[in-house]
Amino acid sequence: xxARREQDEVIIRVQGLKNGFGEQxxxxxxxxxxxxxxxxxxxxxxxxxxxxLMRSIVGLQTPLEGSIEVFGENTxxxxxxxxxxxxxxxxxxxxxGALFSTLTVSENVQVPIKEFYPxxxxxxxxEIAAYKVVMTGLPPxxxxxxxxELSGGMKKRAGLARALALDPELLFLDEPTAGLDPIGAAxxxxxTASLQKTLGLTVFLITHDLDTLYAICDRxxxxxxxxxxxxxxxxxxxxxxxxxxxxxxxxxxxxxxxxSAERAQART
Amino acid sequence: MRGSADFERIDAGGGATLxxxxxxSLACLRDLPERLNAIEGPIAKLDLxxxxxxxxxxxxxxxxxxxxxxSTLEGLEADEQHLLxxxxxxxxxxxxxxxxxxxxxxxxxxxxxxxFVAGHTLYGLLGFMGATTIAFWNVFTHxxxxxxxxxxxxxxxxxVSALGIIGLMSFLIGIVIAQQGAVQLRQFGAEVYTINxxxxxxxxxxxxxxxxxMVAGRSGSAFAAQLGTMKLTEEIDAMRTIGVSPMxxxxxxxxxxxxxxxxxxxxxxxxxxxxxxxxxxxxxLDIPPVTFIQRIREVVPLTxxxxxxxxxxxxxxxxxxSGCFQGMQVEGDAEQVGNRTTIxxxxxxxxxxxxxxFFAVFxxxxxxx
Numbered sequence: 001x002x003a004r005r006e007q008d009e010v011i012i013r014v015q016g017l018k019n020g021f022g023e024q025x026x027x028x029x030x031x032x033x034x035x036x037x038x039x040x041x042x043x044x045x046x047x048x049x050x051x052x053l054m055r056s057i058v059g060l061q062t063p064l065e066g067s068i069e070v071f072g073e074n075t076x077x078x079x080x081x082x083x084x085x086x087x088x089x090x091x092x093x094x095x096x097g098a099l100f101s102t103l104t105v106s107e108n109v110q111v112p113i114k115e116f117y118p119x120x121x122x123x124x125x126x127e128i129a130a131y132k133v134v135m136t137g138l139p140p141x142x143x144x145x146x147x148x149e150l151s152g153g154m155k156k157r158a159g160l161a162r163a164l165a166l167d168p169e170l171l172f173l174d175e176p177t178a179g180l181d182p183i184g185a186a187x188x189x190x191x192t193a194s195l196q197k198t199l200g201l202t203v204f205l206i207t208h209d210l211d212t213l214y215a216i217c218d219r220x221x222x223x224x225x226x227x228x229x230x231x232x233x234x235x236x237x238x239x240x241x242x243x244x245x246x247x248x249x250x251x252x253x254x255x256x257x258x259x260s261a262e263r264a265q266a267r268t
Numbered sequence: 269m270r271g272s273a274d275f276e277r278i279d280a281g282g283g284a285t286l287x288x289x290x291x292x293s294l295a296c297l298r299d300l301p302e303r304l305n306a307i308e309g310p311i312a313k314l315d316l317x318x319x320x321x322x323x324x325x326x327x328x329x330x331x332x333x334x335x336x337x338x339s340t341l342e343g344l345e346a347d348e349q350h351l352l353x354x355x356x357x358x359x360x361x362x363x364x365x366x367x368x369x370x371x372x373x374x375x376x377x378x379x380x381x382x383x384f385v386a387g388h389t390l391y392g393l394l395g396f397m398g399a400t401t402i403a404f405w406n407v408f409t410h411x412x413x414x415x416x417x418x419x420x421x422x423x424x425x426x427x428v429s430a431l432g433i434i435g436l437m438s439f440l441i442g443i444v445i446a447q448q449g450a451v452q453l454r455q456f457g458a459e460v461y462t463i464n465x466x467x468x469x470x471x472x473x474x475x476x477x478x479x480x481x482m483v484a485g486r487s488g489s490a491f492a493a494q495l496g497t498m499k500l501t502e503e504i505d506a507m508r509t510i511g512v513s514p515m516x517x518x519x520x521x522x523x524x525x526x527x528x529x530x531x532x533x534x535x536x537x538x539x540x541x542x543x544x545x546x547x548x549x550x551x552x553l554d555i556p557p558v559t560f561i562q563r564i565r566e567v568v569p570l571t572x573x574x575x576x577x578x579x580x581x582x583x584x585x586x587x588x589x590s591g592c593f594q595g596m597q598v599e600g601d602a603e604q605v606g607n608r609t610t611i612x613x614x615x616x617x618x619x620x621x622x623x624x625x626f627f628a629v630f631x632x633x634x635x636x637x
Contacts, residue, residue, distance in 0.1 A: 088295075101601035117294060124301055127332070128325055134358035135324075148600035167294060167323035198354045200347070228583065 009036040010072075011170055011202050011253035012057060020051055026052050026134070030066070039196055039203040040231075041213045043248065044223030050206045051095070053223065054172055057204070058092055059083060070170070088116050090170040091163030097155035097176065099147040101105040105158045106143035112165040129163075135159040137191050154172060154182045157191075164195065170202045171195075177209045189215045210257035215264065222248075271320065272296040275303075283312030286339075288319050292326025301329060310338050317343025327355040389615070396593040400523060403515035408618065413520050422525030426487045427533060434482050438537040441478060442466060442544025450553055459553050462558060466545030467568040475538030476530075476576045477624060480583040484616040488591035491522050492612035495595025496605040504596075514596075523588040531577050538576060571636040579627050586623065587603030587616040 012034035019027040026049035034040050044050050055061040057068055058074050068075050070086055078086075091112075099108050101261065109129040113120065120128075125167060127268050133143050136157045147155055163171060176182065177185035193216040196203055213234065215218055221231040224244055230237055248254060273289035278285045286307075290296060314334055316322070322330075331352055334341060344352065368374065407414045449465040495518060498504050504514045542564065549555040555563075594612035598604045631637070 102603050113294070117297075120297075121301065128328060130360060131328055131355055131358040132324070134360055135354065140360040146601070164324075167325065193355070198347070198351050 010034065011036050011070065012204065013067075013069040014053075014057065015067050016055060017053075017068065018064045019049065019056060019061065020064055025226060027056075027063075030136065030223075030227040032221055032228050032231070034204055036200060036202050037200060038218040039192070039205055039216050041217035041220040042204065042206045042223060043208070043213065043220060045244075048223040049226070050223055051174055054092075054204065054206060058090065059087075059173060076077055088166055089168055090172065091166065091168040092172040093156070093159045093163045093174060093176060095174045097147070097152075097159035099155060099158055099162065101147050104144050104146055105138070105150070105161070106130065108147070108158060109133060109161050109165050116166060129161075132161045132164060133158070135195070136164070137187060153180045154179070154189075156188070160191075164199075167199060170199070170204070173203060173205045173207075175206055175208065177207065177212055182211075185209060185211065186215075192216055210254055211260060214257050214261035271328075272298050273300045273326065274617060275300070277307075282495045283310065285313040285315055286311055287315040287332075288330070290319070292316075292319050292330065293321055293323040296326040297325065297329075304329060304333050307333075307337070312339060313342055314339045315342050316348070317349075319343075319595035322351065324351065324355055327352045331356050331359070381502045389611075392597070393590060393593055396596070397589055398590075399515055400519055403513065403520050404523075406513075407516055407520055413516055414502055415517060418517070419521040419524055422458065422521050423529060426483065426522075426525045427489075427529035430483065430486055430529075430533060431536065433486075434479055434533055434537050435459055435540045437478060437482060438470075438475065438540040438546040441474060442470060442541030443548045444546040445469060445474070445541070446545035449550070450548070451505045452476045460466065460555070460563075462545070462549060462553065463555070463563040464567045466549075467542060467564045468572055470538045470541040470545070471572040472575045473624070473628075474569065475541055476534035476580050476583065477546075477620070479530065479537045479580070479589065480620045482618055483584070484587045484591075484613050485527065486524060487522075488587045488616045489609045489613050491591030492595040492609040493605055495592055496598035496608050499596060499598045500600075500602065500605065511593075519588075519592045522592060523585060526584040527581045527587040528584075532585075534576055534580040575627075575631050575636055579624065582623060582627075583620045590619065 010033045012032070014030060014032040017027050017030040017032075018025070019030075030053070032053075042050050042053065042243050052061060056063050057070065057075070059078075063076065071089060073082075073086060075083065075086060100111065101194070102109070106126065106129040108124050113125060113128065130140070130143055134140055138154060138157045140159070142150065142154060142158065147158065150158060160173075160176070163173075169222050173192070177188050180188060192203060192205070195201060196216075205212070206218065217234075219231055219233055220237060221228050222237065222242075222245055223229070229242065230240055230245065234249060237248055247257075273288070273290045273292045273296050275286045275288045292300075311333075314330060316330065319326075330341070333339065341352070369377070441490060446462055446466050449462045450459055453459050453461050453465075473541075495504070496516075504518075507514050507517060546557055546560045549560050550557055591612045594608040594615070598608050
């Protein structure tokens with residue numbers, strides 16, 4: 001994942017996706033491409049199916065129609081063993097962290113490693129878990145704690161540590177900064193950007209947080225009317241003159257986010 | 269390009285050098301950690317220029333080796349260096365899990381813990397009974413706060429829905445008692461006393477006791493799981509902040525439903541068990557149903573019915589209160605809901621049987637034999 005990567009290589013390619021629950025159609029004819037090494041922000045109003053899109057890509061939701069390719073391989077209807085090989089290469093952070101409640105944070109991080117590489121000795125596993133925990137910004141003493149003893153923000157960080165356990169090439173984040181205080185959210189953004197730089201990650205980031213979009217996203221995909229209506233940098237999106245996008249980015253919160261992004265730029 | 273990680277040792281002037289090759293990543297490590305551990309003595313340099321790819325696990329191994337052997341690193345690209353710096357910055361001493369104590373000490377500790385928990389639970393249960401009584405009193409003095417719909421809904425869940433399974437169970441129990449009794453009594457030529465056996469034991473003991481066990485399994489466990497989940501999702505806290513007392517809104521309807529349903533279910537269970545016994549007597553002992561019913565009326569005193577019916581609401585209260593109590597004790601995680609549900613059922617059945625023994629002594633003292 002270091003250097004030696006082809007720019008503009010497509011990592012996720014979604015084509016003609018259709019998703020629905022019973023009568024209700026969530027996605028129809030949805031196309032999306034995620035390129036290697038970018039942080040792609042996915043935005044959209046509540047109920048536009050951002051999480052459903054993520055669940056379809058990682059294979060938790062079988063779409064009604066369409067094709068999804070990850071790392072150039074089709075993910076729909078794969079044999080379990082082949083699907084496992086793809087799963088090894090991505091990490092997923094769910095909204096609430098989704099930590100295994102009966103395991104400690106450190107054991108949670110070890111689960112994927114043990115699952116895929118059973119041969120490693122316990123001391124090395126503990127060490128790996130320990131530095132992963134600290135790398136995601138948790139205090140060192142969080143390792144032996146159980147998820148129930150952690151705050152919401154710490155659970156997210158622990159979830160991120162687990163998602164990063166296998167050093168994935170692709171990271172899915174579902175609203176990572178929701179429910180965090182502004183300082184914690186900014187730190188999480190910084191962490192995502194730094195990990196992305198360090199590990200050469202591709203990040204698929206669902207968010208409502210305008211500050212996150214301005215601070216770290218290379219491109220933003222906008223979900224509306226059951227499909228992706230536009231993908232591009234924020235400036236490109238604003239040039240489109242779409243009323244929802246205008247309101248999203250130019251509302252009071254959008255203006256505040258621009259101001260803070262500019263302040264941050266001025267400082268560096 | 270996916271070469272597995274490897275290294276070679278070069279001993280040249282100025283100290284030894286390890287030259288790493290291949291993919292220093294989790295997927296390609298193989299036995300590298302063990303081989304690195306086996307190396308002793310100082311290594312002056314680690315040459316990483318031949319490494320194709322490195323991830324955080326590889327970086328950690330390199331960092332740890334360099335730290336332990338006082339080596340300097342060479343041949344790193346800029347972002348590889350960045351990765352190593354990040355991993356090094358995240359280093360901190362870890363505590364390995366403590367060694368378990370020797371079996372005897374551990375057993376002693378577990379016995380102590382169990383006694384403490386048992387005492388604590390009994391104390392808590394007593395307190396919860398008090399709280400339930402107060403809640404009942406509050407509802408009684410402020411009848412508007414009584415949740416009629418919730419209570420009636422519980423009647424259905426606890427009572428009506430249980431009719432099928434309790435009926436089937438009781439019918440089979442009746443058959444078993446009659447069959448076993450007939451086999452033993454036949455040895456004395458006293459098969460006809462099978463009717464006494466079936467009639468008295470089901471009305472006095474088994475009807476209510478088996479119903480209590482079934483209700484504890486069906487409803488006591490459901491109460492514990494429902495309240496436990498509500499506790500986890502902060503619904504109970506939300507109720508409190510709105511000003512609704514969870515004791516009045518959740519515990520009172522459930523307890524009332526079980527207390528009222530238990531005598532009805534117990535009576536029903538006894539009747540069905542007697543029918544089961546009657547069927548066996550008819551088929552296997554040639555006692556026609558009319559004779560059977562007539563004999564039942566002669567040999568079963570009315571006090572037997574009262575003995576059963578007096579116990580039923582008490583058992584019901586025990587089942588509901590221990591279910592609700594354990595549900596309210598849930599804190600933390602989902603596993604607790606499972607544990608507390610198990611405890612609720614075991615505790616309820618245990619207490620029901622203990623109380624049943626007390627009742628048996630009590631009724632024989634007052635002469636309802």
